[in-house]
Amino acid sequence: MDYNNLGLIGRLTANPDYAMSQTGHPRVTFTLAVNGMKENDVSFIDCKAFEGTANLINQYCQKGQQVCVQGSLRQDRWEDQTGAKHSKLTVIVNNIQFLSRAKGDQQPAPQTDHYAPEANPYFNPESTGNAQPVAPQAVPASSFQMPPQQF
Numbered sequence: 001m002d003y004n005n006l007g008l009i010g011r012l013t014a015n016p017d018y019a020m021s022q023t024g025h026p027r028v029t030f031t032l033a034v035n036g037m038k039e040n041d042v043s044f045i046d047c048k049a050f051e052g053t054a055n056l057i058n059q060y061c062q063k064g065q066q067v068c069v070q071g072s073l074r075q076d077r078w079e080d081q082t083g084a085k086h087s088k089l090t091v092i093v094n095n096i097q098f099l100s101r102a103k104g105d106q107q108p109a110p111q112t113d114h115y116a117p118e119a120n121p122y123f124n125p126e127s128t129g130n131a132q133p134v135a136p137q138a139v140p141a142s143s144f145q146m147p148p149q150q151f
Contacts, residue, residue: 004072006091008045009099010034011066018058028054030061032069032091047071049093060098070095 010032017029032045047069049057061067071093079085 005070006073007068007070008032008034008091009066009068010045012061012063013044014063016057016061018054026051026054026058028057030057032067045091046088047091047093049096053093053096057093057096065098066100068097068099069093 013031013033015030018026019028020026027048027050029046029048032047034043034045035041036043049071069091071091074090074092075087076090077085077087
């Protein structure tokens with residue numbers, strides 16, 4: 001069985017881009033800067049969110065804010081006018097936690113993370129019941145320890 005699920009912690013590189021689809025459904029796109037294991041190793045990850053998650057991100061997220069997103073990868077493939085083939089990976093966000101505020105932000109962030117199963121194309125409301133937001137758990141930084149690296 002294959003499973004497409006990932007989690008990322010990073011900072012928004014710009015304010016989210018909010019739009020409504022032609023059918024009136026909200027969506028938001030943004031890019032996360034995610035640090036790698038080495039100094040100056042940064043990946044820029046394109047993300048999309050829909051419906052309630054999009055509204056939440058649009059309302060509370062700003063450039064520079066640190067967030068944790070969970071979702072799945074989607075690969076888009078296309079061919080341009082010259083016949084060259086292209087592909088792009090995008091994270092489809094269905095859960096977000098706010099880890100910091102953007103610099104100078106006075107607006108209060110929500111006290112819960114947001115889980116939006118409707119953003120997942122495999123969501124079946126009849127099998128999952130009534131999903132509710134989950135309060136984030138405080139974990140002391142001292143509990144995270146990296147194993148020694150061996151070369």
